[in-house]
Amino acid sequence: MRRVVLLTDFGTADGYAAAMAGVVAAAAPDALVEHASHDLAPGDVFGAALALSRYALRYPPGTVHLVVVDPGVGTERRALAAELDGRFLVAPDNGLLTLVVGADGPGRFVRLADRPAASPTFHGRDVFAPAAGRLAAGGALDELGEPIDDPVLLPIPDPSRHDEGIYGVVLHVDRFGNLITNIPESWLAGAGDVWMGFARVGPLRRTYGDVLEGEPLALVGSLGLLEVSVRNGSAAGRLSAGRGAPVYIEPG
Secondary structure, eight states: OOEEEEEESOOSSSSHHHHHHHHHHHHOTTSEEEEEESOSOTTOHHHHHHHHHHHGGGSOTTOEEEEEOOTTTTSSOOEEEEEETTEEEEEESSSTTHHHHHHHOOOEEEEEOOOTTSOTTOHIIIIIHHHHHHHHTTOOGGGSEEEESOOOOOOOOOOEEETTEEEEEEEEEOTTOOEEEEEEGGGOTTOOOEEETTEEEESEESSGGGSOTTOEEEEEOTTSEEEEEETTBOHHHHHTOOTTOEEEEOOO
16 A cells, blocks of 8 residues: 655645545545645745655655645646655656755656646646556556656755855745754854844754743754744744845854
8 A cells, every 4th residue: 555645835725635635546545645734835846845855755665745836837847756765756847856856866757748638727636646646556657757857956055164154045934933044064063153144143052942932043953954943933033034044153
């Protein structure tokens, strides 16, 4: 029995996610259908790529990850299926797989065959869910379309190190208002104070409880990246910062 895990920006109020789950269940009645989330910000491809990277490779081999955040639905953008380390992924070719591919190498990719009867506004139901269902029923990746070797990958800004310190940017703001940066833990040995723009955050901490409630702090989050947070509050709100905001770390 294979497992299919859905991730979308559809929400749960309108039945869109349930329609996709129904197509999968009809194609693979014995498959276990799970829902990672349907609460991603509408059209936030990078946020979806980051969410997918948190869990995709933690599921067992044979899992089918069905991911649809698709602001280009109905256009000439390609539809993909992929196999990475024994897991399958089905998604629009808009960069959703960037961080998973980066973690696990190139993998194998196919462009899904065209489905002329597909609704131009709901490829999640009419293109991606049938492909995921076919994989969940035991179908082979190569049966779904022609191989490709150039999936779209999102540009990820690199941090930089200099004598005067480390420079990075915020990649993502999570639902708690934590500011997730592109600075890896491996760069933080002996680091000095962290600054968010002109606001001093302070030295690196181990966990949220190391500061008083409402105070900002910098720590390494579960992705192994530097994060700026506020204990029991929102760093994004407190520091008026969002995706792309500059981060600076003084030399230790």
